[in-house]
Amino acid sequence: MSENIQPPVAKIIPKILENLGDSRTDNYFWMNDRENPEVIDYLNKENAYYQKRTAHTKDFQKDLFEEMKARIKEDDESVPYLYNGYYYISRFEKGKDYPIYSRKKESLSAKEEIMFDCNEMAKGQPFFQFGGMSISMDNKLAVFSFDIIGRRIYTVQVKNLETNEILEDKIEKVTGTAVWANDNKTIFYSSQDEVTLRSDKIFKHKLGTKTTEDILVYFEKDDTYNVEIAKSKSKKYLAIESGSTLTTEYRILNADNPDGKFEIFQKRIRGVEYSINHYKDSFYIMTNADDAENFKLMKTLETATTKENWTEVIAHREDVLLEDIEIFANYLVVEERSNGLNKIRIMPWSGEGEYYLPFESETYTAYSTTNVDFDTEILRYGYQSLATPSSVIDFNMRTKEKEIKKEQQVLGGKFDKNNYTEERVWATTADGTKVPISMVYRKDIKKDGKNPLLQYAYGSYGHSMDATFSSTRLSLLDRGFIYAIAHIRGGEDLGRQWYEDGKLLKKKNTFTDFIDCSKFLIDQKYTSPEHLYAEGGSAGGLLMGVVVNMAPELYKGVIAQVAFVDVITTMLDDSIPLTTGEYDEWGNPNKKKYYKYMLSYSPYDNLKKQNYPNMYVSTGLHDSQVQYWEPAKWVAKLRTMKTNDTILYLDTNMDAGHGGASGRFEALKELAKEFSFLLDLEKIKK
Numbered sequence: 001m002s003e004n005i006q007p008p009v010a011k012i013i014p015k016i017l018e019n020l021g022d023s024r025t026d027n028y029f030w031m032n033d034r035e036n037p038e039v040i041d042y043l044n045k046e047n048a049y050y051q052k053r054t055a056h057t058k059d060f061q062k063d064l065f066e067e068m069k070a071r072i073k074e075d076d077e078s079v080p081y082l083y084n085g086y087y088y089i090s091r092f093e094k095g096k097d098y099p100i101y102s103r104k105k106e107s108l109s110a111k112e113e114i115m116f117d118c119n120e121m122a123k124g125q126p127f128f129q130f131g132g133m134s135i136s137m138d139n140k141l142a143v144f145s146f147d148i149i150g151r152r153i154y155t156v157q158v159k160n161l162e163t164n165e166i167l168e169d170k171i172e173k174v175t176g177t178a179v180w181a182n183d184n185k186t187i188f189y190s191s192q193d194e195v196t197l198r199s200d201k202i203f204k205h206k207l208g209t210k211t212t213e214d215i216l217v218y219f220e221k222d223d224t225y226n227v228e229i230a231k232s233k234s235k236k237y238l239a240i241e242s243g244s245t246l247t248t249e250y251r252i253l254n255a256d257n258p259d260g261k262f263e264i265f266q267k268r269i270r271g272v273e274y275s276i277n278h279y280k281d282s283f284y285i286m287t288n289a290d291d292a293e294n295f296k297l298m299k300t301l302e303t304a305t306t307k308e309n310w311t312e313v314i315a316h317r318e319d320v321l322l323e324d325i326e327i328f329a330n331y332l333v334v335e336e337r338s339n340g341l342n343k344i345r346i347m348p349w350s351g352e353g354e355y356y357l358p359f360e361s362e363t364y365t366a367y368s369t370t371n372v373d374f375d376t377e378i379l380r381y382g383y384q385s386l387a388t389p390s391s392v393i394d395f396n397m398r399t400k401e402k403e404i405k406k407e408q409q410v411l412g413g414k415f416d417k418n419n420y421t422e423e424r425v426w427a428t429t430a431d432g433t434k435v436p437i438s439m440v441y442r443k444d445i446k447k448d449g450k451n452p453l454l455q456y457a458y459g460s461y462g463h464s465m466d467a468t469f470s471s472t473r474l475s476l477l478d479r480g481f482i483y484a485i486a487h488i489r490g491g492e493d494l495g496r497q498w499y500e501d502g503k504l505l506k507k508k509n510t511f512t513d514f515i516d517c518s519k520f521l522i523d524q525k526y527t528s529p530e531h532l533y534a535e536g537g538s539a540g541g542l543l544m545g546v547v548v549n550m551a552p553e554l555y556k557g558v559i560a561q562v563a564f565v566d567v568i569t570t571m572l573d574d575s576i577p578l579t580t581g582e583y584d585e586w587g588n589p590n591k592k593k594y595y596k597y598m599l600s601y602s603p604y605d606n607l608k609k610q611n612y613p614n615m616y617v618s619t620g621l622h623d624s625q626v627q628y629w630e631p632a633k634w635v636a637k638l639r640t641m642k643t644n645d646t647i648l649y650l651d652t653n654m655d656a657g658h659g660g661a662s663g664r665f666e667a668l669k670e671l672a673k674e675f676s677f678l679l680d681l682e683k684i685k686k
Contacts, residue, residue: 005052007648008045010636011038019572020592024605026569028633034621043621043632046650053649057676060685064475064672069665071410071471079392079405080108081370081380084139097663098122101133115142115161122663126655127622131176135161136184137235141207143187145176150622150655152176152197156189158207171211175199179231181238181258188217188229188238188258195575199226202240204258217262218251223574224581231255232278233327233372238262239276245461245584248273252305265305278302279327279374285310286325292316293496297325297334321495326368329375331397333368340424340436340493342366342466344381346397357395361385362424363438365466380405384469386440386483387420410471419443420477422467427486427520433501435513436493437521438467441482452682453482453527455518459490459510460539461585462499472671479684482526488513504587505597511546518554529554533678537561538626545603545634548612557614557647557681559674566630567602568595604634607641614647616677618670621654628652649677 015029031039054061077091086103089112093100098118104110115133122128131145131154140162145154154176158167171178171189177199178189185207192199202218205211217240220227224244231238232255240251240262247270251262265276265283273295274287283305285298294317298310314322319338326333334345342365344357359366364385369392371380377398384390389408396402421443426434445451454476458465465485473483487493490502490510502510518534521527534555536544541563548558564570571582571589587594599605615638619631635650642648651673679685 005049007049007639008042009639010042017569017572019568019589020595022595022599024568024599026633028629028636029569031629031632031636032627034628039629039632042636043628043650043652043654046632046635047652047654050649050651053647054673054676054680057680060679061669061672061676064675064679065665065668067475068472068668068671071412071415071474072664073409073411076409079380080104081372083372084135084137086135086139092664093119097665098128099130101130113161115159116144121146128663131156134179134231136180137182138184141167141180141184143178143180143189145174145178147176150620153192156187158187167207169205169207169209169211171203171205171214175228177228177230179229179238182235182255183258186258190228196223198223198581199228202227202229224583226581232276233374234278234280237278239265241275242268243273244581246271246273248275250274250276252276266307269307277325277327284313284325284327286322288496290316293500294318294320295322295496297322319495321492324368326371326379327374328371328377328379328397330377331379333371333379333397335368337464337492337495340487344368344379346379348397355400357381359383361388361422363422363440363467364388365468384408386422386438386467386469387417389417389469389471408469408471410474414478415471415474421445425520425524427517429509429513429516431509431512433489433509433513435489435517436487437517438485438487439482439526440473440477442477442480445480445482447525449522449525449528450531451482451527452476452480452531452533452678452684453484453521454533454535454678455484455486455514455521456535456540457486457488457514457517457543458536458538458540459486459488459502459514459543461490462492462496464491464493472668475675476678479679479682481678484517484521484526486514486517488517503585505593507586507597508601511543511550511601514543514547515551515554518551522554530556531682533557533559533681535559535561535674537563539564541565541626541631542567542603546601546606548615549603549606549608552610552612555613557616557678559677560615560617560631562619562626563603563617563631563634564626565603565634566605567598568605570627570630571598604630604637607634607637609641609643611644612638612642612646612648614677614681616647616649616651616674618651618653618673621652647677647681 012027013030015026017024074094080087080089088103090099090101096119101116102112102114118130125148127150129147133142133144135142142159145156147154156171156178158169174191187205190199191201200220203214204217205214220242225242227242238253238255242249247268249268250265253262272289274285277284288295296316297314299313300309321337324335332347336343347354366383368381379395391404392406394403423439425437492499541560544558544560545565589595617631619628621628
């Protein structure tokens with residue numbers, strides 16, 4: 001490594017930011033301008049610095065890339081599913097980055113009809129994301145969407161699947177969600193505010209008409225809500241969902257009557273969330289109404305949808321989180337979470353003989369997948385664990401027989417799940433809370449404090465971090481790393497209260513949980529501060545930012561992806577996507593108690609003169625969720641504050657957004673950068 005290569009120095013232009021009688025000075029506020037050549041120049045200089053400082057790892061990165069790629073079955077395809085007379089399949093071809101979507105009429109031996117070859121669609125584009133498709137009821141047309149920038153701004157078009165012709169109908173700068181009414185000529189789609197990218201409108205488009213004539217069917221005025229449109233599994237209803245962090249409201253319309261008026265299902269009540277499933281003459285409603293914190297299941301006739309008509313199907317339980325349901329003609333399938341683990345419960349409508357699917361491991365995840373038919377006794381579900389590749393399983397709910405339709409192949413001939421140990425341990429935090437940690441490592445590892453360990457977490461929005469398999473992770477495990485997921489508060493891993501205890505004015509529990517999990521792993525001799533690494537992205541990047549301010553001495557290195565680190569400034573700027581809609585998650589900084597609390601942990605505002613761990617920070621210039629300038633400003637300020645000579649890299653993808661590079665192999669190159677950062681710090685090369 002060339003020690004004399006100096007990092008770029010960002011110019012300082014002090015800007016005073018005032019709010020509620022408090023003033024802060026932001027020396028790098030000027031970076032908040034994507035069009036400013038000086039900003040682009042600074043990002044390019046940081047990239048050049050990163051490239052020069054890591055030049056000695058370039059061959060290793062290529063080796064890691066090839067190693068990870070070699071485990072992936074390149075000519076892979078999904079398990080076909082039958083929908084409205086056609087089997088639908090997505091597949092990859094060897095050497096190609098993007099999926100091909102096809103179908104076969106009535107039989108898997110029928111001729112393949114290629115609907116969309118995303119490799120062709122992506123040609124000449126530095127970024128490409130297929131947004132999805134919806135097939136008309138007569139099976140002749142597909143409405144589809146794609147994004148070529150990475151800011152989640154989509155173009156919607158229609159393809160004639162019989163002639164392969166793309167129709168003239170072209171809807172631009174929308175969210176990418178579009179569904180058909182049952183007349184095969186009316187499309188409903190959602191669009192977003194051009195500045196904030198908040199999804200706020202639902203439009204109706206008739207094939208063959210100008211998009212300027214599209215009819216606005218719903219506008220969500222409340223800027224803390226987003227809207228989307230979907231069609232019920234029964235195909236009978238179109239549903240507009242308005243949702244904020246805490247509250248939902250649906251409007252429904254019979255899909256046979258696209259020119260009718262959407263009717264409110266149950267008007268919004270602040271703090272009440274609900275979701276709806278239609279079957280026969282009834283709706284099934286999952287809701288937290290009436291203090292059902294972990295949700296309950298209700299039922300009502302489609303002719304009487306308001307709350308006073310709802311009757312109970314599954315009562316609220318203090319220790320079980322109701323996550324989802326799947327309805328079949330003879331069975332209700334319930335997805336639950338208890339003690340931090342997924343459970344799948346099979347409940348015959350007859351009321352007799354309900355049971356749970358048996359799962360042995362404590363570091364697994366199980367979930368229902370594509371179940372588009374009511375009249376079947378087959379449940380299709382997925383299963384995987386930290387050491388078990390993912391499987392798609394067809395389970396007969398009557399006979400209890402299961403058929404593994406597909407098991408993820410790990411190529412190369414070296415992988416054997418029996419070489420790895422999976423473990424779930426519980427760390428006790430400073431306030432006495434027990435936090436689960438899921439881990440996987442090679443069986444030959446000794447608990448001597450010398451193992452490199454990568455600790456990952458997210459901890460926001462009630463998003464649970466399930467224990468999933470990763471073939472790429474083997475590149476760390478097989479070099480002696482332990483991989484650990486800390487199921488910290490702010491997620492919903494241990495029920496709804498787990499989320500409530502890690503948001504708003506309790507947000508700091510998320511950060512201290514992570515630190516206490518690190519201390520536990522060190523105390524138990526899984527690792528030591530000389531070998532402990534932390535990783536998080538987006539809101540998990542915020543976690544990384546707080547952790548390095550609070551306990552930098554615990555970590556040898558930190559990976560922070562698309563990090564939300566300038567909390568106050570971002571949450572005061574309602575022109576940025578995801579700001580006003582986030583008030584229920586972080587708090588509204590226009591109110592003093594939230595302002596003071598958020599300011600007390602905001603990573604950018606709390607950088608101080610101290611030693612910091614080695615850090616690799618990544619972002620995307622076109623990120624719509626966490627703007628690139630947050631990590632850029634954070635790194636610039638960090639360079640002036642840290643008192644040691646540890647590594648600090650800012651790596652900006654100039655072509656991508658929040659999800660990183662598009663294409664399955666381009667994403668592996670980004671992973672190779674992260675892994676080489678860790679392995680280089682550990683001096684592991686083999």
